[in-house]
Amino acid sequence: MRHKPPLTAARLAQIWDEHPSPIVLELLWEIHRLRATVSRAQQIRCLIGKGGGSVPSTVWSCFERELDAEPCLTDPNTPRQQALVDGIGRRTRDSEK
Template sequence: MGHLSPLTAAELAAIYDRDPSPSVLRLLQEIRRLHETIRRADQVRRTIGNEGVFYVPAVVWECFVRELEAEPCLRDLPTPRQQARIDEHLRRLEEWRKNGRKFE
């Protein structure tokens, strides 16, 4: 199953309007934080550019590195549910290999 389509700001606001709970508010705050990280990544990408310009102002780069290093998804262990999905995927791969299927 692939990812769902991204939600627009209006769709996110409508979700909160339907359920203005502290939990939904916290999730929306996390989405905003991640959006800001993506915007800064885009700022770094645009600064580096496609024309061989590889200079990123130190303050931008240091801020970006700090933000990435603080991201839980880069350092947290998988949750039990995530680990179960990983294990199932690895089990299927092993089964396919045993049956002579190759991956490229």
């Protein structure tokens, strides 16, 4: 499944303006947290890309802590996700016959 294009900060602000509710606020805070992780990854990429290949240990440690805390890396599949995985596996097996 292809992803939709990423949402810009302006679009996220527009969503909040159109739907200022507690659940939207909760989702926007999660998006903010994920964007901060992407920003840290960009910082590391820039440090590595300068040819030195060295990342300050404080930056790397912070990034590792952020990744270690990511639920998407440790959460079990939801029933909906598992059904999708099972369906893909079933189609793969069927196409191999």
